[in-house]
Amino acid sequence: xxISDEYSGRVPxxxxxxxxxxxxxxxxxxxxxxxxxxxxxxxxxxxFFGPVGMVGVVGMDFPRACIETYRRAGIxxxxxxxEKGKTFRWSGEYQLNMNSPRxxxxxxxxxxxxxxxxxxxxxxxxxLFLANMSPTMQLDVLSQARHxxxxxxDTMDLWIKTDRTKLNKVISQVDMLMVRDVEARMLSGxxxxxxxxxxxxxxxxxxVVVRKGEHGAMLFSxxxxxxIPAYPVEDVEDPxxxxxxxxxxxxxxxxxxxxxxxxxxxxxMVCGSVMxxxxxxxxxxxRLASLSKSEINQRISHFRTIMTGCEKxxxxxLAVV
Amino acid sequence: xxISDEYSGRVPxxxxxxxxxxxxxxxxxxxxxxxxxxxxxxxxxxxFFGPVGMVGVVGMDFPRACIETYRRAGIxxxxxxxEKGKTFRWSGEYQLNMNSPRxxxxxxxxxxxxxxxxxxxxxxxxxLFLANMSPTMQLDVLSQARHxxxxxxDTMDLWIKTDRTKLNKVISQVDMLMVRDVEARMLSGxxxxxxxxxxxxxxxxxxVVVRKGEHGAMLFSxxxxxxIPAYPVEDVEDPxxxxxxxxxxxxxxxxxxxxxxxxxxxxxMVCGSVMxxxxxxxxxxxRLASLSKSEINQRISHFRTIMTGCEKxxxxxLAVV
Numbered sequence: 066x067x068i069s070d071e072y073s074g075r076v077p078x079x080x081x082x083x084x085x086x087x088x089x090x091x092x093x094x095x096x097x098x099x100x101x102x103x104x105x106x107x108x109x110x111x112x113f114f115g116p117v118g119m120v121g122v123v124g125m126d127f128p129r130a131c132i133e134t135y136r137r138a139g140i141x142x143x144x145x146x147x148e149k150g151k152t153f154r155w156s157g158e159y160q161l162n163m164n165s166p167r168x169x170x171x172x173x174x175x176x177x178x179x180x181x182x183x184x185x186x187x188x189x190x191x192x193l194f195l196a197n198m199s200p201t202m203q204l205d206v207l208s209q210a211r212h213x214x215x216x217x218x219d220t221m222d223l224w225i226k227t228d229r230t231k232l233n234k235v236i237s238q239v240d241m242l243m244v245r246d247v248e249a250r251m252l253s254g255x256x257x258x259x260x261x262x263x264x265x266x267x268x269x270x271x272x273v274v275v276r277k278g279e280h281g282a283m284l285f286s287x288x289x290x291x292x293i294p295a296y297p298v299e300d301v302e303d304p305x306x307x308x309x310x311x312x313x314x315x316x317x318x319x320x321x322x323x324x325x326x327x328x329x330x331x332x333x334m335v336c337g338s339v340m341x342x343x344x345x346x347x348x349x350x351x352r353l354a355s356l357s358k359s360e361i362n363q364r365i366s367h368f369r370t371i372m373t374g375c376e377k378x379x380x381x382x383l384a385v386v
Numbered sequence: 387x388x389i390s391d392e393y394s395g396r397v398p399x400x401x402x403x404x405x406x407x408x409x410x411x412x413x414x415x416x417x418x419x420x421x422x423x424x425x426x427x428x429x430x431x432x433x434f435f436g437p438v439g440m441v442g443v444v445g446m447d448f449p450r451a452c453i454e455t456y457r458r459a460g461i462x463x464x465x466x467x468x469e470k471g472k473t474f475r476w477s478g479e480y481q482l483n484m485n486s487p488r489x490x491x492x493x494x495x496x497x498x499x500x501x502x503x504x505x506x507x508x509x510x511x512x513x514l515f516l517a518n519m520s521p522t523m524q525l526d527v528l529s530q531a532r533h534x535x536x537x538x539x540d541t542m543d544l545w546i547k548t549d550r551t552k553l554n555k556v557i558s559q560v561d562m563l564m565v566r567d568v569e570a571r572m573l574s575g576x577x578x579x580x581x582x583x584x585x586x587x588x589x590x591x592x593x594v595v596v597r598k599g600e601h602g603a604m605l606f607s608x609x610x611x612x613x614i615p616a617y618p619v620e621d622v623e624d625p626x627x628x629x630x631x632x633x634x635x636x637x638x639x640x641x642x643x644x645x646x647x648x649x650x651x652x653x654x655m656v657c658g659s660v661m662x663x664x665x666x667x668x669x670x671x672x673r674l675a676s677l678s679k680s681e682i683n684q685r686i687s688h689f690r691t692i693m694t695g696c697e698k699x700x701x702x703x704l705a706v707v
Contacts, residue, residue, distance in 0.1 A: 161577055256482055259620045280601035281615060284695075291695040292615035294602060299580045331695025372693065374605075374612040374652025 075189045076118035076141050078320040080107045080313065081181050081206050082196025084121040084145070088156035089303050089348055091163065096303070099349030100131045102153060103196030103219070106306035109353040110313025110340035111194075112138040113361055114321040117313075118187045120144035120206070124152040124175045134354050143184045150175045163301045164278065183209045192320040194312055195239070197221045200231035207238055215325050217241045217316060219308065225251050237269035240325075243312055249275045258283060272330060274315075276308050284334055288327040293334050296342035296368050303348040307341045310353060314340025335372075339364045396510045397439035397462050399641040401428045401634065402502050402527050403517025405442040405466070409477035410624050410669055412484065417624070420670030421452045423474060424517030424540070427627035430674040431634025431661035432515075433459040434682055435642040438634075439508045441465035441527070445473040445496045455675050464505045471496040484622050485599065504530045513641040515633055516560070518542045521552035528559055536646050538562045538637060540629065546572050558590035561646075564633055570596045579604065593651060595636075597629050605655055609648040614655050617663035617689050624669040628662045631674060635661025656693075660685045 082103030089096050104121040111117040118141035123131075127147065135142050153176040157166035181202055183190075191214040195203045203218060210216075216239040224232050225248060236242055242265055246258050253264035262273045262285035272286045277295075284291040315337030322329040339361060346352040403424030410417050425442040432438040439462035444452075448468065456463050474497040478487035502523055504511075512535040516524045524539060531537075537560040545553050546569060557563055563586055567579050574585035583594045583606035593607045600622075602615040636658030643650040660682060667673040 163577075256484075257620055257622075259618050277601065280598065283615075283618070289695075290618065290692050292618065292692050293695075294604075294613035294615060297580050297604070297611065297613065299578055301578075328695070334695070371611050371613050374610075374614075374649070374655070 076116055076187050077190060078111055078115065078117045078192040078316055079120060079183065079187045079190040080104055080111065080117060080194045080196065081120040082107060082198060082309070083153050083176055084123050085153045085155050087305060087349060089305055090158040091303060092159070092161050096348040099351070100134060101306055101349045103306070103309040105350050106309035106344060106353065107194055107196060107313035108135065108140045109138050109350050110310040110344065111317030112140050113356065113358055114317030114336065116141065117317065118144055118190070120181050120183060120187070122146045122148055122175050122179045124148060124150045127152045134350065138354065144182070144187055148175045157305070159304065163304050166305065181206050191215065192316050194316050195219065196309060196312070200224055200228050200235045203235045204231060215240045215319065217243050217312060219243050219312065220248060222248060222251055233268065236265065239270055241272040241274060242270045243274040243276065245276050245308065276311060278304070278307065282311065282334060282338065284330065286327070291331045291334060293338055293372065296338050296364060297371070298342050298345055301345045304345045306350070307345050310344030311337040311341040335365060335368060339368055397437055397508050398511060399432055399436065399438045399513040399637055400441060400504065400508045400511040401425055401432065401438060401515045401517065402441040403428060403519060403630070404474050404497055405444050406474045406476050408626060408670060410626055411479040412624060413480070413482050417669040420672070421455060422627055422670045424627070424630040426671050427630035427665060427674065428515055428517060428634035429456065429461045430459055430671050431631040431665065432638030433461050434677065434679055435638030435657065437462065438638065439465055439511065441502050441504060441508070443467045443469055443496050443500045445469060445471045448473045455671065459675065465503070465508055469496045480625065484625050487626065502527050512536065513637050515637050516540065517630060517633070521545055521549050521556045524556045525552060536561045536640065538564050538633060540564050540633065541569060543569060543572055554589065557586065560591055562593040562595060563591045564595040564597065566597050566629065597632060599628065603632065603655060603659065605651065607648065612652045612655060614659055614693065617659050617685060618692070619663050619666055622666045625666045627671070628666050631665030632658040632662040656686060656689060660689055
């Protein structure tokens with residue numbers, strides 16, 4: 066369901082994060098100034114599940130075509146500010162294994178002084194995603210939200226090292242921390258992600274999701290543990306934003322379910338993985354922006370067979386005794 | 387079920403590989419001359435599912451207590467030769483991440499000239515595991531086996547680099563190749579394990595299992611794909627032999643099922659993962675040698691809940707609309 070004209074009242078899911086124009090180099094290709102940033106990836110991934118409102122900031126150079134990309138996806142953009150100056154620009158290079166990129170340059174531009182503001186129609190949203198940004202910005206958003214029901218936050222090594230006190234405050238106020246394995250380890254000091262997750266759960270959240278890139282993701286909570294592989298992608302074109310696509314698919318699915326329990330959270334993990342798998346199939350948000358709902362449903366159901374070992378083609382039997 | 391006195395006739399599963407005395411250093415501890423080697427790990431892991439016969443060679447220095455370890459597990463040892471000289475000794479060191487070890491020394495000793503011989507009671511075994519050893523040795527075993535129904539082979543970078551022609555011959559004659567991701571990539575030249583597995587399937591086997599250590603394993607076949615995480619282990623004491631424990635659990639389960647089809651193969655993947663998770667919990671084969679069947683069943687059923695996201699503790703609901 067896309068946001069529709071008849072939708073009125075609160076936006077069920079709000080995504081706060083960066084909007085970027087990224088330059089990405091891989092061993093196979095290079096693209097300049099593709100639409101990216103956590104807010105773009107997460108909003109687009111979430112948009113297939115239901116209405117979503119994005120919060121972010123762009124500069125005067127931000128292409129009109131990018132705004133059109135959000136609008137075509139039905140994303141509510143009243144929280145997207147345009148300010149004097151240039152849009153956040155990042156460039157990075159991937160090696161053959163397509164793991165963590167080497168950052169070539171990172172020009173925050175208008176994002177440096179970003180003061181996220183939730184429009185009135187976003188303030189009562191039940192679901193909120195605080196993408197990776199400074200804990201100060203995250204706390205600012207939290208102070209504006211009125212009775213959010215389920216908040217997911219991401220973070221990165223920089224804030225763990227430089228702004229730990231505020232970051233701990235953020236973590237204590239959210240329902241789920243969703244981070245990469247490196248950050249989970251760094252937050253806790255444990256090499257074991259199981260121990261790391263347990264430490265983070267003690268800091269406040271009901272749930273911790275540890276993302277492992279091509280190796281999938283792990284959900285930890287006092288209600289149980291759930292481990293899923295990544296949906297297998299044969300040709301990864303650009304891994305940038307995979308974690309944010311995951312978060313968007315995850316929260317979109319959860320917001321659609323309207324109920325948060327262990328079952329819907331696990332279901333949301335599957336949707337998150339599937340959206341991440343689409344996200345990496347093209348540069349920037351290109352694949353997410355051109356997807357159809359049926360492609361998503363098809364992949365979700367294929368993913369289930371891959372995870373349970375029940376393929377329809379399973380016919381051959383070989384009796385040995 | 388352990389091998390029992392009343393068991394007579396052919397051994398349903400034969401494991402051929404190295405028997406070693408390993409010295410393992412981790413950031414947390416060091417152990418000298420612990421029982422190891424692919425044949426030990428795989429046989430012990432398989433022994434919980436049904437009768438297994440091992441093939442290997444040891445030197446005059448091989449401790450009697452180690453033979454007792456096999457016997458207590460009900461492993462048939464008529465294929466274990468004792469020769470003049472010393473037992474294969476390997477020593478290696480793991481870093482904090484407990485991934486691939488750095489080999490400190492590798493003294494093949496009696497294993498260098500090993501001519502594997504299948505005792506008469508092994509020759510008609512339906513299930514056969516050819517652990518990592520030279521393709522020459524593997525072909526030698528294949529020539530002795532009479533109508534095996536399901537053969538699994540492992541290999542390593544050394545043979546891919548130095549004995550490719552014979553290795554290809556082995557691969558063309560087995561039903562499943564079970565290798566680490568690095569070997570799958572090396573065999574095919576593809577960075578993508580999906581493409582690598584497809585290439586290997588074209589070389590002959592019906593199935594390819596790509597092992598990814600702590601990140602689980604992937605099964606590829608023309609009947610379907612199955613991806614499982616590793617069973618989460620909080621305290622990894624010694625990762626040595628995890629792949630062989632996996633292979634042992636896998637083949638033990640399959641031999642017990644007596645039917646090879648996509649379903650039993652997927653089921654066997656679960657058993658393989660669980661046995662690998664036990665294997666890494668202590669130095670050498672110590673954990674495998676002291677396990678109970680009920681511990682295994684408990685872990686198999688816990689693993690299923692982790693993979694499907696259905697924990698019994700999942701109670702908390704939070705309605706948001």
